[in-house]
Structure formats: C-alpha cells, structure tokens
Amino acid sequence: MTMLAQTERGARSIRRLPDLTTLGILGLLLLAVNALLAVFGSAIAPHSAAELIGGGAFGPPSDAAPWGTDYLGRDLLSRVLHGAKYSIGIAAAATLLGFLAGISIGFAAAEIRGRFDVVMIWICDIFLSFPSILLALLVIAGFGTSLPVLILTIAFIQLPRVIRLSRAVAMGISTLEFVEVARARGESLPSILGREILPNSLRPLAVEFGLRMSFAVLFISSLSFLGLGIQPPEADWGGMVRENLSGIYYGALAAIIPALLIGLLVLGINLTVDWLSGEVPKAESQDLR
Amino acid sequence: MLKLILLRAVLGIASIWVISLLVFAITDILPGDTATAILGQEATEESRAALRDRLGLDRPAYIRYADWLANMVQGDFGVSFATDTPVAQTVSLRVANSLRLAIVAAILAVPISLALGLLSAAFPGSPFDKALTVGSLLVVSMPEFVVGLLLVLLLAVSFKLLPAVTTSLDTSSLAGTLRGLALPALTLLAAVQAHMIRMTRAAVLDVMRKPFIEMAQLKGASRGRIVLRHALPNAVGPIVNVVALNLGYLVSGVVVVEVVFSYPGLGLLMVQSVATRDMPVIQITAMIFCTTYVLLTLLADTLALLSNPRLRDAA
Numbered sequence: 368m369t370m371l372a373q374t375e376r377g378a379r380s381i382r383r384l385p386d387l388t389t390l391g392i393l394g395l396l397l398l399a400v401n402a403l404l405a406v407f408g409s410a411i412a413p414h415s416a417a418e419l420i421g422g423g424a425f426g427p428p429s430d431a432a433p434w435g436t437d438y439l440g441r442d443l444l445s446r447v448l449h450g451a452k453y454s455i456g457i458a459a460a461a462t463l464l465g466f467l468a469g470i471s472i473g474f475a476a477a478e479i480r481g482r483f484d485v486v487m488i489w490i491c492d493i494f495l496s497f498p499s500i501l502l503a504l505l506v507i508a509g510f511g512t513s514l515p516v517l518i519l520t521i522a523f524i525q526l527p528r529v530i531r532l533s534r535a536v537a538m539g540i541s542t543l544e545f546v547e548v549a550r551a552r553g554e555s556l557p558s559i560l561g562r563e564i565l566p567n568s569l570r571p572l573a574v575e576f577g578l579r580m581s582f583a584v585l586f587i588s589s590l591s592f593l594g595l596g597i598q599p600p601e602a603d604w605g606g607m608v609r610e611n612l613s614g615i616y617y618g619a620l621a622a623i624i625p626a627l628l629i630g631l632l633v634l635g636i637n638l639t640v641d642w643l644s645g646e647v648p649k650a651e652s653q654d655l656r
Numbered sequence: 657m658l659k660l661i662l663l664r665a666v667l668g669i670a671s672i673w674v675i676s677l678l679v680f681a682i683t684d685i686l687p688g689d690t691a692t693a694i695l696g697q698e699a700t701e702e703s704r705a706a707l708r709d710r711l712g713l714d715r716p717a718y719i720r721y722a723d724w725l726a727n728m729v730q731g732d733f734g735v736s737f738a739t740d741t742p743v744a745q746t747v748s749l750r751v752a753n754s755l756r757l758a759i760v761a762a763i764l765a766v767p768i769s770l771a772l773g774l775l776s777a778a779f780p781g782s783p784f785d786k787a788l789t790v791g792s793l794l795v796v797s798m799p800e801f802v803v804g805l806l807l808v809l810l811l812a813v814s815f816k817l818l819p820a821v822t823t824s825l826d827t828s829s830l831a832g833t834l835r836g837l838a839l840p841a842l843t844l845l846a847a848v849q850a851h852m853i854r855m856t857r858a859a860v861l862d863v864m865r866k867p868f869i870e871m872a873q874l875k876g877a878s879r880g881r882i883v884l885r886h887a888l889p890n891a892v893g894p895i896v897n898v899v900a901l902n903l904g905y906l907v908s909g910v911v912v913v914e915v916v917f918s919y920p921g922l923g924l925l926m927v928q929s930v931a932t933r934d935m936p937v938i939q940i941t942a943m944i945f946c947t948t949y950v951l952l953t954l955l956a957d958t959l960a961l962l963s964n965p966r967l968r969d970a971a
Contacts, residue, residue, distance in 0.1 A: 498908035
C-alpha cells in the first residue's frame with residue numbers, strides 16, 4: 368500500500384511544474400516575444416523583404432530604415448521581421464514533426480519490445496553515427512533545397528534521438544503499477560501509450576523538446592548561413608548573417624543584429640528548458656524519500 | 657574485452673558501409689541523369705548518349721556502386737563535374753588544410769578545457785565556477801558562425817590583430833600558418849569547450865564525493881593535491897571519452913567554420929560542391945568526413961571500455 372501511494376505521488380510530481388525562477392521568467396518572455404515575431408513579423412514589417420528603399424548599401428539608421436539598410440540597400444528591420452517566420456517556424460515545425468513520429472515509435476518500441484524494439488534501436492544507432500550536418504548536406508545535394516526538404520530533413524535528423532529518449536522514458540513508466548493495471552484491464556496498445564504513459568512523461572519530453580528545438584534553430588541558421596537553406600530574396604536570420612557578412616569590415620551592424628537575435632532565441636529556449644528540468648518544490652521532493 | 661572492442665570495430669565498419677550506400681544512393685541514383693547534369697539541359701541526345709557510354713552510366717546501379725567503391729578504395733575519386741580535374745588532387749590539398757586546422761584546434765581546446773574543468777571542480781560553487789558555467793553556456797547558445805563573427809569583429813576589425821579571412825594558408829613559415837589558423841581554431845575551441853569543461857567538472861566532482869577523498873582531506877592533503885593526485889586519476893575514463901567525442905565533433909564543426917573564414921579546407925569544398933551539385937566531390941568529401949567521425953567515435957567507445965571495467969559486463 369505504501370509502495371502504491373509513493374509511486375502515485377511520484378507520478379504527480381513528474382506532472383507538476385517547478386516554481387518559476389527569475390531566469391525561467393526571462394526565458395519564457397524571450398520565447399513569447401519570438402513566437403509573436405514569427406506569427407506577426409511579416410504583417411507588421413514596414414517594407415516587403417525585397418524592397419529597395421534607397422540610401423545605398425549598409426546605410427545608417429534613418430526614418431525609413433530604423434536599423435539601417437543591408438548589403439543591397441533594403442530595410443534591415445523589415446527583413447528581420449520577415450525572416451522570423453523562417454528561423455522560428457522551420458525549427459518549430461521540424462521539431463514537432465520529429466517528436467510526433469519519434470514519440471509514437473519510441474513508445475511503441477518500449478511497450479512492444481522484442482524484435483521491433485531491437486531493429487528500431489539498431490537503425491537509430493546507425494543514423495546517430497552520421498554527423499547531422501553531413502546528412503543534411505547530402506540530402507540537399509540530392510533533392511535541392513526547399514522549405515519542405517529543409518523541414519523534413521531536420522525532422523528526420525531529430526528522429527533517432529527522440530525515439531531513444533521517449534523509449535527510455537516509457538520503459539521507466541511502463542513497469543509502474545498503474546500501467547500494469549491498465550494492461551490487466553485489457554486496454555489496447557494506443558490507449559496504454561496515449562492515456563497512461565504519455566501524460567506521465569510530458570515533463571521529460573518537454574525538456575527534450577526544448578533541447579531539440581534549440582538544436583533545430585542553430586541547425587537551420589547554420590544551413591542558411593552556408594547558403595543551402597532559405598534562398599534569396601527571402602532570408603531567415605542565418606541567411607541574413609551570410610549576405611551581410613562583408614559589412615562587418617565597414618563596421619555595419621547588418622550581420623550582427625540577426626546573429627544576436629539567433630543567440631537570444633536559443634538563450635530563451637535554453638533558459639526555459641533549465642527551468643523545466645529544475646527541481647520540483649522542495650517540500651514535495653523530500654516527501655518522496 | 658578484446659571481443660567487445662572487435663564487435664565495436666565491426667559495427668563501425670558496418671556503419672561506414674551503410675553510409676557509403678546512402679552516399680551513393682543520394683548522389684548517384686536520386687538526382688536522375690548524370691549526363692544531363694554534366695553537359696547541361698542544352699546538350700543533344702547523341703552527346704549525352706556518348707557520355708553515358710563513356711562513363712558506363714547505362715550499367716545497372718549495383719554494378720556502378722561496386723565499381724565506385726572499388727575505385728574509391730584505390731584512391732580514384734573520379735573527375736569533378738565543375739572543374740573537370742581529378743578530384744583526388746583537390747581533395748588531398750584540402751584534407752591537409754582541414755587536418756592542420758583540426759589539430760591546432762584540438763591542441764588548444766583539450767588542455768584549456770581540462771584545466772578550466774579541473775579548476776571549477778576544485779572550487780565548486782565559487783564565483784569562478786559560476787562565471788565559467790554561465791560563460792561557456794552562453795557561448796554554445798550561439799551557432800559557430802556567430803561566435804566566429806564576434807571573434808572577427810573583436811580581433812580582426814576592432815584590434816586588427818589577426819586576418820579576418822584565410823583564403824589561402826601561408827605554410828612557408830610557422831608564424832604565417834599560425835596567424836592564418838588562429839581565428840578559425842579559436843572558433844572551434846568555443847564550439848567544443850563547454851561540453852568538455854562540464855564533463856570534466858562533473859566527473860571529478862563525482863569522484864570527490866567518494867570516501868577516500870574525505871580520507872585524504874582528513875590527512876591534511878592540499879586541495880590541489882587532492883584534485884590532481886586523488887580525484888583526477890579516477891575520473892580519467894569519462895574525461896577521455898568526452899574528449900574523443902568532441903574531436904569527432906570538430907569534424908562537423910570545421911564545415912561551418914571553414915565557410916566563415918573562407919578557409920580552403922574540405923568543409924568549404926563540400927559546401928561549394930553541394931551548391932553546384934558536383935557529385936563526385938560530394939561523394940568523396942562525405943565519405944572522408946563520415947569515416948573520420950565513425951573512427952573517432954569508435955576510439956571514444958574503446959577508451960571508455962578500457963577505462964571502466966563495469967561497462968564490459970553491461971555490453
């Protein structure tokens with residue numbers, strides 16, 4: 368009886384969120400601002416992404432271009448606002464996709480076990496022995512670069528890690544009493560996975576989602592910086608760093624601003640992850656012992 | 657023990673083989689007609705047929721794969737679509753340049769990261785420890801190209817100490833070589849330091865909780881002696897493992913860093929070939945990168961096995 372009570376309380380503390388910390392609030396704020404930029408950035412941008420507004424290349428800040436102009440004389444602020452949807456949107460879409468597929472496969476592998484599990488882990492290990500950036504370069508060499516190719520490639524790169532983690536999490540939970548009970552009741556596999564295991568693994572999965580998301584942001588930025596991501600005249604923040612690189616030698620900020628925005632986005636994600644993976648409130652964790 | 661290492665080696669060779677299948681499938685079968693890729697859309701059907709015949713493109717894919725693999729093993733990497741020169745020539749120069757960069761980066765990164773990790777493990781919770789944790793995490797929150805950019809801004813544009821780009825490496829003098837390598841190597845250092853520092857700190861602190869450390873403290877051994885003589889030797893296993901893994905990371909790190917500094921290495925070559933879809937160059941650069949990466953991971957696994965007897969039973 369005490370065993371059962373303990374595991375139930377343990378399960379509840381997994382579901383509970385840790386108390387908010389200063390850094391956690393900062394991270395959530397940064398995330399919220401970035402999400403707003405991704406959704407409304409294009410709508411509030413004063414100019415279109417390709418519009419030449421005059422004033423020459425790497426122009427200083429003016430009324431028409433509050434953050435100055437880029438290497439072709441376009442409004443930097445507008446391009447940053449237009450680029451937000453790519454930098455954030457691609458990373459979010461790819462991570463979501465990788466998680467939906469990865470959790471389904473990982474959970475199923477943990478519950479079914481046997482040969483399915485062995486083969487899945489084997490395939491994952493092979494792809495994990497392949498440096499991600501090289502896999503992406505190969506895929507782009509074969510298919511060319513486009514929005515669907517970029518999203519699917521990054522989702523695919525996330526997949527083996529998500530499978531391994533969700534499998535490990537599910538294996539821990541699938542031996543707990545309430546899952547045994549569900550199994551004894553004769554619940555179906557989707558029902559066990561979705562109603563027993565998923566709700567109790569949300570926090571570790573959310574932490575991993577954050578880590579994977581920050582990887583995806585860095586990754587799409589790097590691909591665009593290499594010239595293999597979003598193609599001109601559109602640009603995400605990584606692409607903007609690439610096109611404005613020469614401005615650095617004249618002291619122009621056109622490459623620095625998008626670079627810092629990428630850094631702030633990743634910082635926001637990482638701070639939120641740190642908060643999420645932090646300790647649950649003290650009283651409860653002591654209770655557990 | 658030996659059996660386990662051999663098993664890892666076989667798995668490593670198997671993954672290199674799978675990688676070669678993947679590379680061939682993506683670069684040779686998938687893009688469609690190679691003759692069109694070389695000659696362009698405007699070429700006549702006759703000239704395309706002639707080229708297909710000359711390159712043996714009408715043979716079945718598995719025979720071309722076997723041929724490709726056999727040629728590659730013998731050092732014949734084919735002819736570049738873009739420059740019409742043998743790939744082997746270009747690649748060998750680029751490999752040498754990338755190796756120089758990776759070695760200098762490793763020589764900088766490993767001792768610096770280990771020293772910083774040990775220092776913060778010796779004074780856990782101190783302001784130095786906290787500042788190091790926050791600082792190294794801030795640096796890895798940024799993509800490599802942003803770190804490179806900030807270093808250029810600081811050391812090349814503001815202080816004019818180092819060249820901002822290294823389009824050709826001057827290998828005639830050691831000073832010239834090092835000047836050209838400094839900024840790319842520092843950027844790579846920034847990319848790999850955090851993981852090594854944190855793992856070193858964690859591994860040493862883990863040992864520091866053991867009873868024999870308390871014993872040493874009670875005997876009155878100095879903090880430096882405890883960390884270096886008692887804790888470090890017992891934490892060598894995980895540290896060596898993480899070092900080898902991060903050397904593997906240098907392999908993919910050079911791709912981005914070489915583009916930042918226009919450094920004439922294998923990574924820049926690969927990125928340029930992907931942009932122009934120069935398949936023979938992509939094939940061999942991808943194979944070199946992946947093989948190196950797999951070998952370094954294998955090395956990391958082997959070292960972990962050698963240093964931690966408990967892993968031997970688990971596997």
